[in-house]
Amino acid sequence: MKRKNFTIQVISLKNPCSACLIVGGAVNEMLDKLKKDHENIKVERLVLEDLRQVHSVKGLEVEKFPAVIINGEQITAGSIPSKKYLLSMLAEK
Amino acid sequence: MNSKQLVLNAIHNKETERAPWVPFVGCHAAALIGVGAEEYFKSSENIVNGVLKAYERYRPDGIPFLFDLQVEAEAMGCGLKYAADNPPSVVTHPLEQGVKLEDLKIPGENDGRFPIVLKAARAICGELGDKIAVYGLVTGPFTLALHLMGTDIFYEMADDPDRVNDVMKFCMKVCINTSKLYTDAGVDVIAVVDPMTSQISPKNFREFVSPYATEVFKYIKSLGKAGSFFVCGNAKNNIEEMCKCGPDNISIDENIPLEYVVDICHKYGISAGGNIKLTVTMLFGTPEDNIRDAENCMAVGGKKGYILSPGCDIPFAVPPRNIEAISGCVHGEVADFLETEYSNTLEGIEYRLPDYAAEKQVIIDVITLDSDSCAPCQYVMEAVRAAAEPFRDKVRYMEHKIKEKESVACMLKLGVKNIPTIVVDGQIKYVSIIPGVEKLQECIKEAVDAKGKK
Amino acid sequence: MPDTKLVIIGGFLGAGKTTCILRIAKKLVSLGKKVGIVTNDQGDQLVDTAFLQSERLPVLEVTGGCFCCNFDDFAAKVKSMTAEKKPDVILAEPVGSCTDLVATIFKPLRKDGALQFKLSPLCIVVDPVRLKKLMLETEKSLFPNEINYLFEKQLEEADVLLLNKTDLLTEQEAEKALAFLKA
Numbered sequence: 128m129k130r131k132n133f134t135i136q137v138i139s140l141k142n143p144c145s146a147c148l149i150v151g152g153a154v155n156e157m158l159d160k161l162k163k164d165h166e167n168i169k170v171e172r173l174v175l176e177d178l179r180q181v182h183s184v185k186g187l188e189v190e191k192f193p194a195v196i197i198n199g200e201q202i203t204a205g206s207i208p209s210k211k212y213l214l215s216m217l218a219e220k
Numbered sequence: 221m222n223s224k225q226l227v228l229n230a231i232h233n234k235e236t237e238r239a240p241w242v243p244f245v246g247c248h249a250a251a252l253i254g255v256g257a258e259e260y261f262k263s264s265e266n267i268v269n270g271v272l273k274a275y276e277r278y279r280p281d282g283i284p285f286l287f288d289l290q291v292e293a294e295a296m297g298c299g300l301k302y303a304a305d306n307p308p309s310v311v312t313h314p315l316e317q318g319v320k321l322e323d324l325k326i327p328g329e330n331d332g333r334f335p336i337v338l339k340a341a342r343a344i345c346g347e348l349g350d351k352i353a354v355y356g357l358v359t360g361p362f363t364l365a366l367h368l369m370g371t372d373i374f375y376e377m378a379d380d381p382d383r384v385n386d387v388m389k390f391c392m393k394v395c396i397n398t399s400k401l402y403t404d405a406g407v408d409v410i411a412v413v414d415p416m417t418s419q420i421s422p423k424n425f426r427e428f429v430s431p432y433a434t435e436v437f438k439y440i441k442s443l444g445k446a447g448s449f450f451v452c453g454n455a456k457n458n459i460e461e462m463c464k465c466g467p468d469n470i471s472i473d474e475n476i477p478l479e480y481v482v483d484i485c486h487k488y489g490i491s492a493g494g495n496i497k498l499t500v501t502m503l504f505g506t507p508e509d510n511i512r513d514a515e516n517c518m519a520v521g522g523k524k525g526y527i528l529s530p531g532c533d534i535p536f537a538v539p540p541r542n543i544e545a546i547s548g549c550v551h552g553e554v555a556d557f558l559e560t561e562y563s564n565t566l567e568g569i570e571y572r573l574p575d576y577a578a579e580k581q582v583i584i585d586v587i588t589l590d591s592d593s594c595a596p597c598q599y600v601m602e603a604v605r606a607a608a609e610p611f612r613d614k615v616r617y618m619e620h621k622i623k624e625k626e627s628v629a630c631m632l633k634l635g636v637k638n639i640p641t642i643v644v645d646g647q648i649k650y651v652s653i654i655p656g657v658e659k660l661q662e663c664i665k666e667a668v669d670a671k672g673k674k
Numbered sequence: 675m676p677d678t679k680l681v682i683i684g685g686f687l688g689a690g691k692t693t694c695i696l697r698i699a700k701k702l703v704s705l706g707k708k709v710g711i712v713t714n715d716q717g718d719q720l721v722d723t724a725f726l727q728s729e730r731l732p733v734l735e736v737t738g739g740c741f742c743c744n745f746d747d748f749a750a751k752v753k754s755m756t757a758e759k760k761p762d763v764i765l766a767e768p769v770g771s772c773t774d775l776v777a778t779i780f781k782p783l784r785k786d787g788a789l790q791f792k793l794s795p796l797c798i799v800v801d802p803v804r805l806k807k808l809m810l811e812t813e814k815s816l817f818p819n820e821i822n823y824l825f826e827k828q829l830e831e832a833d834v835l836l837l838n839k840t841d842l843l844t845e846q847e848a849e850k851a852l853a854f855l856k857a
Contacts, residue, residue: 140499145246145289145307145533146415146452146473149363152309153416157371181687188686188804189824200807203820205453205475206419210375212819592750592757 133217136171138184139193151193153207161210165217223281224408227353231409231446231469233491233525239518241528241550242355242493243543245274246287247307248534252277257536258302261288262333267340268347275348277540279547282353282409285344286337287533289359289413292394293367295332296324305536313370321386324368326397338405345406353409355448356402360414361391361432377424384428392432396439403443410440411448411471415532417462418453418475425461433465441466448493452532456480463488473531474498478520491525496546498531502538507545507561508623511554512594514546515639519595552638552652558628571629576646582667584608584617585643587627587636591619599654600640607660614668645671678756678791679763683836684828685799690838694799695765702763710761712751756791764791795833802843802851809854829855 135158139151155172162168173184181187186196191205197216202208221229226240245252249270250260260266271285290308294300297319299312315321325331329338345354359367365387366373376384399410417429433449440447449467451458454475462470463485471493472481478495485492494517496502501513517528528550534543541561548557559566574583586604588597601619608615620627622639634643642650642660644667649655655663681698685691692713699709748768755764808822829835835855840848 143306143535145287145413146418148306148309149289149366149415150419150453152311153366153371156311188688188801189821190687201821204824206820207371207374210371590750592753 130167130218132167132169133197134169134171134199136173136184136186136196137193138173138175138187138196141174141176143192147192147205150205150207154193154195154203157207157210157213161213161217167217223352224350227282227527228408228446230525230527231353231448231491233468233486233489235524237523238550239521239523239526239528240281240353241279241547242282242353243274243278243280243546244284244287244530244533245271245278245280246284246533247305247536248538249274251305251536252540256304257306258304258308261286261302261308262336264336264340264343267336268343271340271344272347275352277547278543279551280352282355282527283348284355284357284411285341285405285407287357288337289357289363289415290367291333291337292327292359292364292398295327295334296368296394298367307533310367313368315368315387316370316372321390324390326390326394328397329401334401338401341402341405341407349406349408354407355409355411356399356405356407357411357413357450358395358398358402358436360412360417360450361388361395361436362420362429363414363416364391364394366416374419377420377428381427388428388432392435395432395436399436399440399443399445403445407445409446409448409469410443411450412436412440412467413450415450415452417451417458418455420458422457422461425458430461430465433462437466450532459484463490469493469527471495471527471529474500475531478517482521482526486525491527492521493527493529494531496528496530498535498538502530502542503535505542507541507557508589510542510545511549511639512589514549515589515594515596518550549638554622554639555631555637558622559632562625562628565625566629566632569625569629571626571633573630573633573646579645580671581614581616582611582645582664582671584615584664585630585634585646586617586619587631587634587639587641587643588619588621589639590621590623594640596652596654597640600642600650603654603657603660604642606657607655607664610661611664611668614671615664678761679794680752680756680766680791681763681794681797682766682768683797683799684768684832685836685838686801686804686825686828689799689801689804691767691799694836694838695767699765707762708760710755710759710764712748712755712764712766752791796831797834797836798828798832799836799838800829800855802837802839802847805837805851805854806847809850 137154143151158170162170181190186199186201187194188201189204194201195203195208221237226236227242230236230240247257247260250257252273253266253270255266260270267286271283274283288307290300290310293310297314298310300308301311302308314324327334341356348354369387373384395412402410412433417425437447446468448469448471449462449465450471451462452473456476459481467490469491470481470485472495474495474497482492496513496517501509514528545557548554576583584604586601588594588600591597591601604617608617620630622628622631636643636648638652641648644663649663683691683695695711699711702709752764752766755761804825808825837851837855843851
């Protein structure tokens with residue numbers, strides 16, 4: 128049985144503060160590692176230049192950044208996602 | 221009282237004549253001197269010039285000599301990726317790449333960018349140290365541990381807590397050593413900046429951060445310096461644990477209501493700092509938005525144990541006029557700021573003051589930002605309303621909101637310097653003070669009686 | 675006794691707050707009430723400008739804040755609308771991500787001695803898709819989800835829950851959802 132495909136979007140603001148940069152860096156790092164071991168992941172990065180653009184992001188429910196959206200569903204808002212959660216989700220068929 | 225003493229008094233939870241202003245100018249200083257962030261962080265000359273420029277433009281009471289949470293990490297072998305308009309990011313983590321903890325060295329003054337950073341610190345402390353409080357920012361132990369271990373730290377807290385504690389113990393020693401280096405360079409305040417603690421629960425904070433942060437603050441105290449604990453993000457649940465670590469001050473960003481932090485900090489005899497909104501206000505707002513945010517923060521923080529500051533490191537692209545607006549507000553010079561800011565647009569805007577002497581009524585002009593959104597302005601308007609009421613038609617009062625250009629013209633014509641200000645029949649009576657209703661009524665009665673005699 | 679009622683309608687981005695507010699406004703206008711709207715929505719596609727123009731409803735916008743409820747601007751807009759337009763009802767929409775509405779909006783407004791309006795119970799618009807996810811997590815509870823956690827906090831704070839987009843639910847699902855919310 129084929130594994131499910133996942134599109135993971137990381138939404139961040141153009142001018143983040145130091146803390147958001149570190150969280151964003153950690154999120155991106157985690158996803159890059161996962162991508163190496165899982166062919167069924169596609170990672171997209173979206174940088175918002177203007178707060179008004181929040182309405183154009185499908186699946187964004189909580190406007191805190193960096194936000195992680197997987198297959199159109201937001202899973203984090205300003206925090207680092209749980210690796211265990213991601214791994215169990217990626218194992219879904 | 222000089223600025224430096226103002227900061228030190230506030231940080232030690234004492235009464236101050238006004239809230240000290242400490243803008244966290246990091247990579248924003250690069251924009252001030254027209255260089256990119258990478259060029260800035262790699263050059264002591266640029267760092268010095270940037271901070272001196274910020275001092276000149278923003279008239280702070282205190283300032284960090286650098287805001288870069290990657291210095292220690294880089295010196296221990298973390299790979300960095302630099303950006304044009306942000307601080308650098310850590311992209312490789314030695315403990316993840318197979319380096320053993322016991323092989324990591326506590327960075328000294330000759331490691332990594334420490335020579336550049338310390339040279340800048342000494343120059344800045346030499347130049348500004350007698351005037352303002354210079355802050356040395358040390359990367360907090362948990363954020364440092366994340367830099368060394370990568371994101372696995374979050375899982376190893378559950379899977380291998382002993383290992384995490386070992387790494388935290390090592391990071392504590394790094395914090396202590398860096399604190400010493402910066403103290404020797406001449407700083408007045410050591411700020412332990414640990415934003416990643418907002419990602420963990422109070423339980424994990426108690427286990428993995430508290431023992432180590434407590435030792436760091438004990439050490440800072442032993443050096444005779446003030447210690448500040450900075451956190452960014454929604455760390456509301458951890459504020460109390462942070463207080464228990466023994467800092468003199470806690471500084472937060474807009475994710476946590478300032479009122480909440482001030483209450484908890486004062487319970488522990490600790491001062492608080494923050495939390496002007498970085499994005500909505502400083503980056504995207506107008507100068508008036510910044511004045512309003514600053515006024516509201518100062519109304520909440522008060523004049524005991526409170527330091528006005530942005531929520532975190534000021535973004536590169538924040539318009540300097542926004543920061544200057546805050547400085548103008550802090551120093552009671554809003555009028556001067558607005559006059560310069562609107563020098564072009566005020567042309568042709570005339571405000572005719574009434575002939576106060578000829579008017580039958582006593583006229584009270586109240587110059588505010590906007591009583592609907594600025595707390596001190598609101599309290600002043602309430603006081604004026606209550607005080608004027610018994611005098612009925614003998615008194616007329618008007619609010620002049622300086623977000624309207626005509627009100628700025630009025631403010632300048634009246635010679636009013638700051639907001640909120642109460643002017644009675646053209647005479648400035650109360651500046652940035654909320655008078656008691658009785659006192660204000662006495663003042664109004666005097667004016668009414670004087671009119672009656674004519 | 676202040677005449678203007680302030681109704682704060684919260685909920686996540688995309689839950690349907692703005693659409694809800696417009697529908698409620700239309701209903702109130704049809705009942706002869708004077709209505710004002712304070713919105714956080716900058717999306718043109720959701721603002722029924724024709725209706726707003728035809729009814730000449732005062733609408734003020736609060737610049738979206740991504741890190742907290744922009745209370746200062748929100749309070750300013752509400753107060754100025756009350757003073758200038760004297761509406762019977764103000765329908766107000768704070769930032770979608772705010773999960774601490776009681777602490778960041780209700781308490782400060784209540785503390786304000788010069789309140790010119792009466793605070794109505796806090797309403798939260800609930801998207802049934804988000805609710806389903808919360809219900810599933812509650813049943814399975816394997817991995818706590820941050821968004822569900824924030825959502826749950828919003829639900830706990832609310833005085834009134836408005837289950838929106840019920841056309842997306844079957845009758846059975848709607849019953850289950852209502853039972854879950856009531857519990």
